[in-house]
Amino acid sequence: xxxxxxxxxxxxxxxxxxxxxxxxxxxxxxxxxxxxxxxxxxxxxxxxxxxxxxxxxxxxxxxxxxxxxxxxxxxxxxxxxxxxxxxxxxxxxxxxxxxxxxxxxxxxxxxxxxxxxxxxxxxxxxxxxxxxxxxxxxxxxxxxxxxxxxxxxxxxxxxxxxxxxxxxxxxxxxxxxxxxxxxxxxxxxxxxxxxxxxxxxxxxxxxxxxxxxxxxxxxxxxxxxxxxxxxxxxxxxxxxxxxxxxxxxxxxxxxxxxxxxxxxxxxxxxxxxxxxxxxxxxxxxxxxxxxxxxxxxxxxxxxxxxxxxxxxxxxxxxxxxxxxxxxxxxxxxxxxxxxxxxxxxxxxxxxxxxxxxxxxxxxxxxxxxxxxxxxxxxxxxxxxxxxxxxxxxxxxxxxxxxxxxxxxxxxxxxxxxxxxxxxxxxxxxxxxxxxxxxxxxxxxxxxxxxxxxxxxxxxxxxxxxxxxxxxxxxxxxxxxxxxxxxxxxxxxxxxxxxxxxxxxxxxxxxxxx
Numbered sequence: 272x273x274x275x276x277x278x279x280x281x282x283x284x285x286x287x288x289x290x291x292x293x294x295x296x297x298x299x300x301x302x303x304x305x306x307x308x309x310x311x312x313x314x315x316x317x318x319x320x321x322x323x324x325x326x327x328x329x330x331x332x333x334x335x336x337x338x339x340x341x342x343x344x345x346x347x348x349x350x351x352x353x354x355x356x357x358x359x360x361x362x363x364x365x366x367x368x369x370x371x372x373x374x375x376x377x378x379x380x381x382x383x384x385x386x387x388x389x390x391x392x393x394x395x396x397x398x399x400x401x402x403x404x405x406x407x408x409x410x411x412x413x414x415x416x417x418x419x420x421x422x423x424x425x426x427x428x429x430x431x432x433x434x435x436x437x438x439x440x441x442x443x444x445x446x447x448x449x450x451x452x453x454x455x456x457x458x459x460x461x462x463x464x465x466x467x468x469x470x471x472x473x474x475x476x477x478x479x480x481x482x483x484x485x486x487x488x489x490x491x492x493x494x495x496x497x498x499x500x501x502x503x504x505x506x507x508x509x510x511x512x513x514x515x516x517x518x519x520x521x522x523x524x525x526x527x528x529x530x531x532x533x534x535x536x537x538x539x540x541x542x543x544x545x546x547x548x549x550x551x552x553x554x555x556x557x558x559x560x561x562x563x564x565x566x567x568x569x570x571x572x573x574x575x576x577x578x579x580x581x582x583x584x585x586x587x588x589x590x591x592x593x594x595x596x597x598x599x600x601x602x603x604x605x606x607x608x609x610x611x612x613x614x615x616x617x618x619x620x621x622x623x624x625x626x627x628x629x630x631x632x633x634x635x636x637x638x639x640x641x642x643x644x645x646x647x648x649x650x651x652x653x654x655x656x657x658x659x660x661x662x663x664x665x666x667x668x669x670x671x672x673x674x675x676x677x678x679x680x681x682x683x684x685x686x687x688x689x690x691x692x693x694x695x696x697x698x699x700x701x702x703x704x705x706x707x708x709x710x711x712x713x714x715x716x717x718x719x720x721x722x723x724x725x726x727x728x729x730x731x732x733x734x735x736x737x738x739x740x741x742x743x744x745x746x747x748x749x750x751x752x753x754x755x756x757x758x759x760x761x762x763x764x765x766x767x768x769x770x771x772x773x774x775x776x777x778x779x780x781x782x783x784x
Contacts, residue, residue, distance in 0.1 A: 287323065291315055295327075298374070299334050307377040310335075316342050316370035319386075319422040322558070322649040328420040336380035339373040339405055340422050342388040343396055348583065349562035353390035360393040362400075371400070384422055385410040425644065433645050436652030439556060442608045442629070443591035445542060449575035450516065452526070453494035453537035457485045459524040459576075463513045466525045470535070474504050494537040502534020503527070514544070515573040517555070520729040521676075521758045522738050523573060543590055544574055548597025552677070554629065555579060557586045557730065558650050565646035567730045568633035570673040581731030588730070589650070593626050616659045624666045629653050631669025634769050635776035654780070661779035668775060672768045675761050686724065687735075687759035691715035695747045700739045711739060711747070717755060727762045734762060 291314040298310040318324040319340055331338060344351050345361030346368030353359045362369055387410040389396050399408070414427060440446055452458035460466035473481055478497045481487070487496055506529070518524040528544055529535055547553065549572060557567040557580045567580045571590070580588035595601040602609065602622045612620060620628075632638055632653050639646065656662055674680040691714045698712040702725050708718040709725065720735070727734055735758060742751065 287327065289315065292318065292324075292327065295331075295372075299331060302374070302376045303334055305376075309376070310372075310374040312372050312374075314370060314372065316344070316346070316368040319370055320648055322419055325417075325419045325421075328415075328422060329417070331374060332382075332384065332415065332420065335374040335376050336378070336382050337375040338384045338422070339375070339410060340384070340386050341371040341400075341408060341410075342386065343369045343371065343400070344388060344390055345369060345393075345396075346562075348585070351562070357391065359390050360396070362393055362396050364393075373405075384413045384415050386413050386422060386424065387411070419649070421648070429641070430645060433642050433652055433654075436654035437608060437611075438652050439554070439589070439591055439629075439650045441605060442653070443554070443593075443603050444605050445546065445595065445603050446589055446591045447540045447543050449577040449579055449588045449590060450536055450540050451493075451538040451577050453491060454485075454487055455518075455576075457487060458499075458536055459516060459518065459526050461524060463510075463525045466527055467510060467513055470503055470508060470527045473500055474508065476500070491537075493533070498533070499535045502529050502531060505529070505531075517569075517571040517573045517575045517579055519576075519579055519737055519741065520569060520732055520734050521678075521754070521761070522741065524576075538577075540574070543592065546592045546595055546597065546603070547572065547574055548599075550599035551592055551594045551597055552626070552673070553593060554591040554626065555588050556591070556633065556651055557581065557588060559585050559587075560647045561585050563731045564728075565639050565643060565651075566728050567646075568630065568651075569729055570630065570676050572677065579730070583731060586731060593622050612655070615655060615657075616662060618659060620662070620666070623670065624663075627666040627668070627670030627673060628655070628662055629669065630673050631665040631772045632776065634669070634672060634765070634772055636769055636773045637776055656779040658779065661775070664775045665772065665779060668768060668772045672765060672772070675764045675768070678757050678761060681757065681760055682764060683757075684760050684763055685756075686763055687717040687720050687756040689715070689717055689752045689756070695752070697739060697742045697745060697747060700736060700743070702736075709735065709739065717759070720759060721763065723766055724759050724762045727766065734758060 295312060295314070298312070302308050302310060318327060319342060343362050344359050347361065347366045349368070351359045351368065387408045389399050411424070413422065413424060415422065416427065460469060478500060481500065482496045490496060512528050512530070513525055514528045516524045516526050527535055528539060530541065532539065532541060552570055552572045555569040555571055555575055560567055562583060563581060563586060567586065569580070575588050575590050577587050578584060580586055592603045595603045604622060604625070612625060633651055645652070671680070687709070693712055693714040695715065696712055699710070701710045702708070702720070703710070704722055706718065707720050707722070708716045709720050710716040725735055735755070738755065738758060
């Protein structure tokens with residue numbers, strides 16, 4: 272479904288269009304035309320370990336005998352900290368981390384890639400770089416291997432074990448990043464009635480009136496107010512085109528889907544919409560988890576918004592439908608993957624059983640901890656045990672967890688009871704560990720909320736905190752109050768189920784820690 276970048280197989284080559292990448296490529300072309308030379312650059316450090324740049328790194332290794340990179344870190348977007356936990360500052364007072372690179376072309380030199388790194392305060396980095404040379408700055412030789420050609424120090428034995436697994440895009444044929452609305456507050460509403468009333472009013476209004484009334488600001492390259500209105504007028508409006516959008520973990524909004532590639536929504540991802548429905552479900556995860564520990568797995572039966580998994584746009588949410596139709600017909604499983612499963616196990620496992628197994632693995636604490644460095648840089652990879660019994664145990668646990676996250680089969684624990692008198696307006700969300708209570712204003716609160724439930728993250732979001740704070744200044748409806756309680760029960764079950772999953776995962780893979 273997603274167009275791949277020709278030559279290097281990249282799904283999203285946008286990062287390769289950065290000016291610094293073009294400059295490095297220009298310098299490489301100049302060096303390819305001469306017998307020997309040295310390129311020295313100070314750039315964004317993302318190209319050292321971002322999966323999107325694997326082709327770039329491989330190409331540079333062909334052109335240059337020796338590559339030296341000094342990672343100065345300081346990436347505030349990734350919330351980098353020094354190894355000792357102290358503050359790590361950027362040398363240029365920018366958000367993106369920085370690296371110094373020396374690319375050496377000279378026939379006869381021993382080939383290799385060397386890496387060093389400086390952490391800490393800005394002034395200390397200035398002093399260290401000024402006083403250092405290649406020998407004194409702690410450069411260490413890297414063993415760089417495909418398919419990713421990372422310019423970082425990796426546990427290669429562990430990586431080989433991890434790479435045995437199947438990557439999510441190799442399991443699910445059709446998949447995509449989530450939708451982009453361009454204007455969330457305009458294109459999404461909290462109820463189906465609200466979005467229906469909004470689009471009805473839009474088709475009869477003037478462009479500038481709509482822009483002013485909804486505070487839409489300037490048009491962008493990918494979305495215009497006029498284009499959004501025109502999209503709505505091309506066909507009669509019908510209520511069946513009002514669709515749910517999984518906006519944030521446990522937080523669903525409503526939008527209107529015209530069926531065209533762009534208009535009311537900036538990037539509606541119609542190939543996914545056309546497959547979703549009540550009888551289908553989908554896995555949600557991220558390709559990258561920069562600056563966050565991997566907790567980027569969720570289940571849905573609705574379309575997702577792009578940053579459902581994280582406020583960091585690099586950690587966008589991707590959706591992987593289980594079936595190829597809204598009715599739940601025809602698996603969206605790659606034929607090669609299905610053949611692998613059928614040859615590995617005597618029982619013919621259903622798509623749901625496979626989904627449950629994958630979901631369990633992505634929630635196993637041992638899996639998340641052991642493969643943390645690899646989960647940060649590309650889609651999760653999932654291995655399958657030799658034993659069908661181990662598969663079935665994990666599958667059952669994962670399926671139960673998925674149903675709890677869909678709030679379909681949930682054992683209620685009576686957590687997060689809503690107490691106090693007031694107008695239900697969310698003024699300030701405050702958690703009291705001593706009282707195990709979450710206050711939304713001076714007189715109303717939810718209780719009990721165990722600390723572990725309050726702290727629980729899915730992706731980059733602290734789930735309950737995010738849900739309530741996104742409603743600041745609004746009155747909670749009865750449905751929303753009840754939903755908060757259901758979320759808390761689901762998270763409490765998740766914590767308990769993760770312990771059971773981890774025990775089963777360790778039994779399935781006793782040699783993997």
